[in-house]
Amino acid sequence: MSDEVSRNAFDDPGTLRAWQRARRRSITATTLWILSLPGFFVLETITWESLTGGSLPVYIMVLPILISAVGVGVSDSRRVQLKEMRRILAVYPWQDHPPLKNATPADINYLKLPDPDDRAKYISVVVRRYGLTGKHWRSALSNARTRGFMFAGDPRFAAVVALRGVDELGMARPTHVLAPARGARPDGVSEPAWLRARAAGISGESAFSEEELRQLESEGK
Known part of the structure; x- marks a missing residue:
């Protein structure tokens, strides 16, 4: 990341x-x-036939299928x-964020980010990253808490x-989580902040328009 703050992070x-x-x-x-699924199938077929001389039973493939499905789900x-x-x-x-004070191991997955409309107020957020877990992830978050980090977004909705x-x-x-009611701006959120959250797709609004929602309600859906 460059030291200069850009107009937006992707700049x-x-x-x-x-x-x-x-x-x-x-x-x-x-x-x-x-x-990996066909690879599991070939490996198990060869192993099974070499040990038993018979064909591979279907139930033997259940575990590899489950493992592959979980792997695909996590990566996707x-x-x-x-x-x-x-x-x-x-x-x-x-935005640069200074090191967090009084950090404890118990809340290692949590950070506190400033409210864009009230910089003296902080929002507690939980940080997730699919595919990176265990000691590596805990070490990365611990490093961020003690040395500082960068973030982009509105912590009242979502941030990177x-x-x-x-x-x-x-x-x-x-x-x-804030729960806006059908396009209504939540209390405490300024108009510019609300428009920016909507532009980023993190406002939590329904994907349906008012007319579409009324149509769904009339159909009992």
């Missing part, structure tokens, strides 16, 4: 490269998981997450967090 070439790299990894992982979830990140990064600029020292992008969501 920074480093951000674009990091996002594209993450997307390639997600697509590659999904492809490999899909291809990351692809969907990256798609949402792209909209946020195309609307919001990066870039962990310094780790070339990874994580999705941050508030622990208390």
Whole structure:
């Protein structure tokens, strides 16, 4: 990431490269998981026939199918997450956040980001990144809490967090979600902030228009 704050995060070439790299990894992982299924089948067939001399029973393939399905689901979830990140990064600029004080291991998955309409107020968010778990992820978040990090977005709705020292992008969501009523701006959210959240697709509004919602209600759906 460049030191200069850009108009939006995607204006920074480093951000674009990091996002594209993450997307390639997600697509590659999904492809490999899909291809793993015939690989499991061939391996188990050869092993079974060499041990028993008979044909491979169908039930033996249940576990490999489940493993492949979970792998595809996780990697594809990351692809969907990256798609949402792209909209946020195309609307919001990066903001530097200083180290967090009084951080404890118990809340290692949580960060606090400033309210865009009241910089003295902080919003608690939980950070997630599909495909990166365990010690690596905990270490990355711990590093961010103690050394600072960058974020783009509105923590009242959703934000993208870039962990310094780790070339990874994580999705941050508030622990208390705002629930706008059919296009109505939530209390405490300014008009500019609301318009920006809508432009980024993170406002939480229904995908249906008022007319479409009325039609669905009349049909009992």
